[in-house]
Amino acid sequence: MFRVDLRRLILLLSITAALLTLINSFYVSYQVQRDLLIQQTLEANRVYAAKLAESTEGLLASARQQLAYSAARLPALLEQPQQLAAETERLKQQTDTFNSAYIVRDDLTLLAISPAMLLPAGSLLNSAGARESLEKRQPLVSAPFISTAGKLVVMISQPIIAADGRYLGYVGGSIYLREKSILNSLLGEHFYRDGSYIYVVDRRGQLLYHRDAERVGEPIHNNPAVAAVIAGQAGSQRIVNSRDTDMLAGYAPVASTGWGIIAQRPTANTLAELDGLMLDILRNALPFSLLSLLGIWWLARLIALPLWQLASSARQMDSQDACGEIRRVGAWYFEAAELKRALIAGLAQFDQKIGKLNLDTLTDPLTGLYNRRGLQLTLEQWQARAQPFAAVALDIDHFKQVNDNHGHAVGDLQLQHLARLMREGSRGGDVLCRVGGEEFLILLPDVDLAVATQVAERLRLRMENCTALPCGRVTLSIGVAHWPDSATAIERVLEMADQALYAAKRSGRNRVVVAQTERQPSEASLS
Incomplete structure (x- = not known):
């Protein structure tokens, strides 16, 4: 006759507790890891977009500075075709910023261009960018337009102003959007095989850069990330993009132009790694759960383990992660928990004194100001x-x-x-x-x-x-x-x-x- 004794009861309770713990831990771990992975990917994409926006801002500032320097020299050279040609060639060759550089008179007559093969000097320009520069008569980064030479471009221009304040024309440089350019060089190297990619939109939501060059110039509609970034916001969010793909997008604006940079990765690609990871965890957890039943004979070791871990961490209190190591110790009974709490408090006081010493080395003792x-x-x-x-x-x-x-x-x-x-x-x-x-x-x-x-x-x-x-x-x-x-x-x-x-x-x-x-x-x- 089967009798329930204390040994069997403990074993039954242990098996039940182990199974429930395993199932609950697996479920909770999956949910926590899933949410953490999504948040980490969103934050990584946001930071990544912000860094690229900063780099793009620096690129545009450098381009404006080159053109401003050139514009200051040009009033005295407008009647010297050879000097104008040399100046456009210098702008084109000095850096890789522009695919083409040109000087335009206030009646939209092309005075000089590099490369010279694009258009003959004396041509009359009628592109949207040329007209916009003439109308606004101020430093300008244009919206994308088709140039007189038939290229989809963004133009950066600087007005040429005479000493008496008269507007004489402008000097400009074009960045090609569908061909090799400084924008492609800056952004194109950031494509990853895990499905991540970036794209850039202008203030109207029109694509300035995309890994698929055929989509450059295409307007993006009904995309919350695009709507947020062209409104000047930086951040991240989970979205469904214009191709009905679930994406984890981070975005940041390029403040001086109204452009927006979006870095994104498909959610499915992000979570695919987690599914394989959880299967590995399950395969590894089942044998361990069975072996854990032997723990009732190892109670002494379980009692000693937290104390051993605390002592080991205390021997390494000069390491940067000492506090983290102590916090991760599983002090599951009162005495170990009290010892852990005392170690953390002592380490906090030690860090506070070290921080005060560091501050003292940077400040003047009499006034409290920086030294x-x-x-x-x-x-x-x-x-x-x-x-x-x-x-x-x-x-x-x-x-x-x-x-x-x-x-x-x-x-x-x-x-x-x-x-x-x-x-x-x-x-x-x-x-x-x-x-x-x-x-x-x-x-x-x-x-x-x-x-x-x-x-x-x-x-x-x-x-x-x-x-x-x-x-x-x-x-x-x-x-x-x-x-x-x-x-x-x-x-x-x-x-x-x-x-x-x-x-x-x-x-x-x-x-x-x-x-x-x-x-x-x-x-x-x-x-």
Whole structure:
């Protein structure tokens, strides 16, 4: 007669619990992995589209800069056909930006073109892009159009303006959309065999680039990603595209042109990997589940395992992932959980102290502002991402007399007061530095010389009008420069700000002096 004893009951409960756990874990794991894989793919496509949009923005900015330089030289050359031909050839050959370059008079007469075989000089242009440039008379990235030479192109143009302000025509460059071009070179290498691909639309939803060249020029309708990106939004979403394919799309706009870049991958391709993975998990989990029944004899090992894992992680607390390793330990009973919690708390305090030490190496202990090391780190980061900024160099007038007449304690109060005024008048992204005894520097990102001068003048007036300091009236001499407007090298811009500061001192102190630009003379000499 079959009798249920404790051993069989434990075995029955273990088998039931193992099967239920396996089924539940498999289902939950599949759902979690599926959602995670979709979210990761969406985020990867969004980041990818954003990087390509940034690269495309840089490409277009470079093209505009080339054309602007050429446009500044051309007013004096419009009656010299050979010089015009040489200029278009230079634009065409200097970089791979343009498939063709040309100069057009204000009556749409073609004055010069490279390659010369496309059209004879003297031809009258009547393309949509040519008319648009003539009508708007401003820097322009055109919508796609069929050129006079029969090419589907996007044109980048720059107006040619005489010294008296008359509009003389424009200089432009074309990027071919259905042939080899800089746009294809930039985007074409990003096609993957896993089904991922990218495409580019203009502000009207018309394809500028697609892996299928025959679709270039085709308008895209009823696509939420396209609608979002041409509205200036960046993001990601799961969509059904115009070909009724379920896609995971990330998108980002090219702000200066209204273009949009979409990176996408079929959802089916993304999830196909997961189906095979889950079958492998199931095949591996079944034998393990059967073997886990032996665990009732290994209870001591199960009790010791979390402690062993915590001890192993504690021996490697200097590694970057030490906290993550400790968090992943399965502390399933009270004592192990308490030990795990204590280790995590101790590691958090250790990381906090290390972080404070790192901050101390970047800041001035007296004022709390960045020191030279913090300044250098900021400049390296800004230079890497080509961040424009204004530099405001300031110095307390006659500071040595304050220390000599009132003592260094009063001098320190004066420095701290100036630091406080700098903080009160700054934005969240501004960088405030003490670079010497009484020498300070303010870096203002995305601020032009005029605004930076206003900021400097406000600070000067506040310092001058302060009557609370024991040393009496205190004034500032300030120099202002801008990168890249004042000079091309960041180090030179800081030197120019210092030079402007010393010019303020030489001219009587208590004033703001703006550094003279180095860029204008060099450009004038080239034109």
